[in-house]
Amino acid sequence: MPDLYRVSRRLILRDHVEAGAIRSFTQNSGWTFLGDIARDPERGVFYEAKWESGDGGSVHYVVDEFADVHYMVVANEDPEAAEEVRSRIEGTLAVWTVDDMLDDCYVHVYPAGWAKSLLRLGAGAPWHALEAVVAHVVFSSEHQDTAVRRAAVRAMAYAAWPEFKEALARLAHTDEDPHIAWEAGRVLEELEKAGVSEP
Numbered sequence: 001m002p003d004l005y006r007v008s009r010r011l012i013l014r015d016h017v018e019a020g021a022i023r024s025f026t027q028n029s030g031w032t033f034l035g036d037i038a039r040d041p042e043r044g045v046f047y048e049a050k051w052e053s054g055d056g057g058s059v060h061y062v063v064d065e066f067a068d069v070h071y072m073v074v075a076n077e078d079p080e081a082a083e084e085v086r087s088r089i090e091g092t093l094a095v096w097t098v099d100d101m102l103d104d105c106y107v108h109v110y111p112a113g114w115a116k117s118l119l120r121l122g123a124g125a126p127w128h129a130l131e132a133v134v135a136h137v138v139f140s141s142e143h144q145d146t147a148v149r150r151a152a153v154r155a156m157a158y159a160a161w162p163e164f165k166e167a168l169a170r171l172a173h174t175d176e177d178p179h180i181a182w183e184a185g186r187v188l189e190e191l192e193k194a195g196v197s198e199p
Contacts, residue, residue: 010062010071011086012101012124014094017070022061025092026051031059039063055081059089067119067158096124098133105136114140115151122155129161138167146177153180157187165191 013022026033031051039047047063057076064071072089076082089095096104101121108114118140125133137159141152153171156164168191171184 009098009126010073010124011089011093012069012071012096012120014096017094021093022072025089026059029088030054034058039065041065053081053085055085057081057085059085064123067123067154068116069120069123071123096120098124098126098130102132102136105140111143111145111147114143114145115147118148118151118155119158122151122158125155125159125161129159129163133159134161134163137164141167141171146180149175149177149180150183153184153187157190160191160194162191 031053034050034052036049037045037047039045044066046065049061051059053059053074053076055076056078057074060073060075062071062073072093074082074085074089076085098121101117101124105114105117105121108117118137121133122137137152137155140148141156143149143152149171153168156168165188168184168188172181172188175181175184
């Protein structure tokens, strides 16, 4: 858990939610704009804007080019205050629910759409594992297409759940694609360094 309380997950915004709608929403909420960080692809830095939410917390808007999503995150030492802001965001802006993201995963048959939906699901995963999400990501990690398996590894990295350790170890030692095996090994190492333990 981070130092500041954060909502249970990144709030992934639907593609049609534009910058103008976000700007109007933050202004109507009375939040104070604190600044932004310009994207820097060479350094792996995404565009991020930050507001003070008036309750001792902050709200962040991030354009994640790696997962091809944009999302909002709430941070606050007071869980109730953070939940109130989270609820306001979900009630005003079009946000992907976890169930919607999971349902969307089952719509795609072709690798490109499958991989995109996996990355979105991983980026929007809650802090604690959900069995249905774990099952789909692990199943996808055994797909014959390398793009889908790679997306599954990256979804595991975003979620950072201990429930993925076994699948990551398998991929690191047996995947036929050396790049996927290497990436799976790195994600597993990061989980170990972070002290993520088995459930």
